[in-house]
Amino acid sequence: MLPPLQADTRRTATLPQLLRQARSIARIDVGFFFRRAKFVWSIAAIALIPALYSVIYLSSLWDPASHSQALTVGIVNLDQGLVYRESNFNVGQELSQTLQNAARFNYRTMRTAEEARLQVRQGKLSFALIIPANFSSNAVPGEQAGAGQLVVFASQGNNVETARIAQQFAAELGHKVNGSLNAQRWSLVLLNAAGSQQSVSQLNRGLKELHQGATELSVAASNAAIGAKSVQTGARQLSDNVAQLTQNSKKLGAGLRQMETSRPRNAELRRLDAGTDALVNGVSELGQGLQQLNKGSRELATQVSLFKEESDNSFLVSATGKGSVTQAAQGVQQLDQGLHTAVDSGQKLEDGAKTLRAGVNTLTAGVRGMNNALRTAVGQFPEDAQLDALESGSAELTLGTTQMAQGTEQLSSGSKRLQMGLGLVEKAIPDMGETPEGSPEGLADSVRPVVEMDAAVQNNGIGFIANVIPAALWLGASIAVFVVNLRSLPKQAKPYHPVAQWLGKLLLPGSLVLLQCLLILFTVFVVLQVNVVNPWALTCTIVSAGLAFLCVISALTCFMGDAGKATAMVLLALQMTSSGGVMPVELSGSFFATLSPWLPITWLAHGLKASLFGAYEGAWLLDWVQVSCVGLGAAALTMLFGRWRFVPVRQLKPQLDL
Template identity: 65%
Template sequence: MLGLIQFLRQTRSIARIEAGFFLRKSKLVWSLAVVALIPSLYTVIYLSSLWDPGAHSTALKVGIVNLDQGLVYREQPFNIGQELTETLQSSAQFDYQVISEVDQAKQQVRKGDLAFSLIIPANFSANAIPGEQAGAGQLVVFASQGNNVETARIAQQFASELGHKMNERLNAKRWSLVLTSAAGSKENVTRLHRGLQDLHDGASELSAGSKLLTKGAKSVHTGAQRLSGGVSQLTQNTQKLGAGLRNMEASRPRNSDLRKLSEGADALANGVHELGQGLSKLKNGSHELNTEVSSFKEEADNSLWVTPALRGNVTLVSQGLQQLDQGIGSAVNSNEKLEEGARNLRVGVNTLSQGMRQINGALRAATAQFPEDAQLDALDAGASELASSTQTMLQGNEKISASTQRLEMGLALVIKAVPNFESTPAGSPEGLADSVRPLVEMEAAVQNNGIGFIANVIPAALWLGAGIAAFLINLRVLPKHAETYHRTSQLAGKLLLPGALVGVQCALILFCIWGVLKVDVVQTVPLLCTVFSAGLAFFCIISALTHFMGDAGRALAMVLLAVQLTSSGGVMPVELSGSFFATLSPWLPITWLAHGLKATLFGAFEGTWLVEWFKISAMGLLALGVTTIWGRWRFVFVRQLRPQLDL
């Protein structure tokens, strides 16, 4: 196994021979210095040219040809072309040159004396102010793309921004006219709108009332139908009642009959009274007779002269008189009751007579005031007509309800159609013309335009510097005495000098980033690791290509530089370069470096640089390993060794 001391000794032996070729001649020493400076000079020169193009835009000559004749619109004069010319000259964005002729301005553009020209037609105000159709007011920006593509792109961007600003200004003027003209009619239209609103509110209330009226009409119609049926039954029953009353009135007893009845009751009461008086006298006589017979019977019972037969007869007579006396007493009691009944009958008959007289009077009055059948028939017909009329009223109310609803909806449409000046925009004409301005929130901000190209320039500079360093020496030849050296020592000794030169190139590029370009680096140490690792990895890759392929490897390295710059997405998104480059991009070292530089310089990609650094370093170590294992050297005598540079 190769020891460290032996490795260092063998490496130094080969490196001293390579260094000796350069140190013996001052021209070669200066060439090394130039080679070390080339990547940093390339970086500074290229980025300086792109650093802040906008700061030098005043050096770009732009012609203005104003032919606008102006316009009097709604009693106000306008000359948009003159205003535009004065605005552009006061902005000092470019070096504006006022030219009177269109052909002269175009000729100067063709010759390259002007970057581009702005031509304002004579009818510009006349077409732009009314705004009758889109794009009526045309501004001509004349440029020559063949003279300079970037200048043509600036002209296109200028035309786009100018169109936006002119539309914004014209819209502000139009809004000013709209707001001014609207102020005069605002009050009348507002009154009309309010009146329509009140009318709509009244129609809404009328609609609601008509709905309630229709509902009530339905109830009335239902009640009228029930009333008609009830009146019909009432009429029939009333007619029957009238017929019965008339029959009763015709059959009632006459007052003479009632008087006779009263007189008969009085006579009956008087006869019963007289009968009672007679019975009382009879009772008294019977009592006296009974007393006399009882006395006679006692005497007969005590007399011896009275025969038993006579005595028995007297007893029979006495018993008969006693029975007669009892019968007369019962008759007297019954007569008293009969007399009382006769009195009650007389009172009842008198009361009945009076009541019947009153009933007779009431019957006569009721019969006289009771409606005739014709009147009851008319009432029945009127109730039926009322029910029919309520049906017609219900239908009419339903039509009124539907009409009020249509009226309400129509008024609502009219209110929407009439502008409501109470909601007129309250902003200024400028605000109404330009009310939306996008706000761009930028992550991983870049200081200026030039710094944005660093991710594309530094990889190119590192690859270019590594290629030039590899071209300084012959990477396929070693001195004869190194033939016995270990493969690792052979390659390390051969690459030590140009590798050190690459390290100097990396250091100078970092110095330019901090010292010359004054870039605010987000991650310092990762940037150091990324730049040095990338420079040495690129050198190892180019050295491997040159070792295996010779001059063809050098040419292939330059082709790879072009392919990688196109596919890295350093400046333009790689997706815009085409599917071939987009597919190739993730597998190229410069793509990894561009990603790592953006992460360390700007904090882009969330600052993730370690993976890219690892891939770049692994690619360089892979190139070294392949060259060490499979590389073939040509061994010559030291006197046959020569540097690649011919100075």
């Protein structure tokens, strides 16, 4: 007990007195705790809790990089390769092999992009790298920046830190692939530059030949200039002759058109043919008549000769009569001779008429042919406008040849300057080899990974809400059990059914936990204004988890007393670390990764992410059932094996010291 004091020393005590008074008070508390062994063990446990907290948290964060192989990453290589500058490239295959050899993550090769995306959504893969089929064909030439796209697919709702690692991986991957491609391009450039000395020698020889060719070109250009002047002179003469030809052609055309106008018509030619035919027929009839006259004159001459002989022999005829008969006989003979001559002339006339008819027919046929030819000539003879165009064209030809002559003179002058310039560069320029194709931006940054996020969250704070709410619910349930003396029941409740005892004892803290859940929901929907994918699933999950955690903590307290409350706090730290609240649980070590699938807060975090962001393909029901079953199991154990102390009602006052 405390020693009595001589006077009130609360205002005037010295330092030794203060120390002596404090030691006396502490001796009483220490003596009380060390009288019973379980209090000693409780003090040891209390002393151990901070160190245990430190070990749990620090061991999970000690060296995350050393556990990166625990993250499972999918690789889908669809790259079909490329033949570039006679070299085969398959950047996707090289990249996949390089990543697997580096073994930074636990890479899993997959066949299709759809399968990889599905497993990322389900949480079986941390993220996935998808190499498209045209990756090499877009990345190697470097035609434009970011042409070769690598797809990094992650689910931000599944784990914000894993999504951040995926983004960092994408950035590093793009830098490494661009560096590798640049190295391969430069190797091609240096390979071409290795033969630059031989190229310089070839260039020297080529320049000498080019110089010689330029000399020959200069000579040829001078000759071409002389020839162009000759062509210019000839073109001028041609222009003059064409002008004269045009004038004469116009006159010829006018004459042909005049002849075509004055030519005999076909009707006139037909009348001429008909007249010659009639002349031939008349001459023929005249010949026939003359022949008949000739025949009659012969008969007449014969009769006259007979009559003359009779008259000469007759004495009845006088001499005058005989003389007249003689004259008549002579006249008939002359008539016969004349008719004979006329017959011959008629025959000649008939032959001449026939000849005339043949000539006239030939003449008319020729005239007809001449008419057709004349008509054709007049139709096809160029018009005056065409002849004028010919004359203007010849003038333009003269002008063109003049310009050509001037151009050849300039060509001759330029070829001479080319000859002089090639003589100056004949020492050669080194061959730089083949320059890389593509644009500068494309060659420098041809690969640009694209990060595709599934179940995206609004910001990082909201991304951690699925890990904060479980801790808040567990902490709220731990605080709620302090409201009542959880292990004590009134004496009159001793004969009550265990279910009634348990329900009656947890009604007040359960109501408080339910209020906590409603306030958390109000914070999520109203204060933070989170875009919740499935509000009803979120409500069921939070309410069921809060009550389930209360059942677990009450069971620990009922069986272990206040040590159960301390154990609940240690379990909170262990579950938060093992559920991936700070970072992906795979990076915390095999112990936490193995423990994670068996902890209620892990299930709750999964269910919250599914209902909040649509992560894990929105599959929240199984996690809700698991958490609820843990609460029901803890409640059943408490009801069946709980250790209650039955005390008077006056000893059931709240444990809160207010």
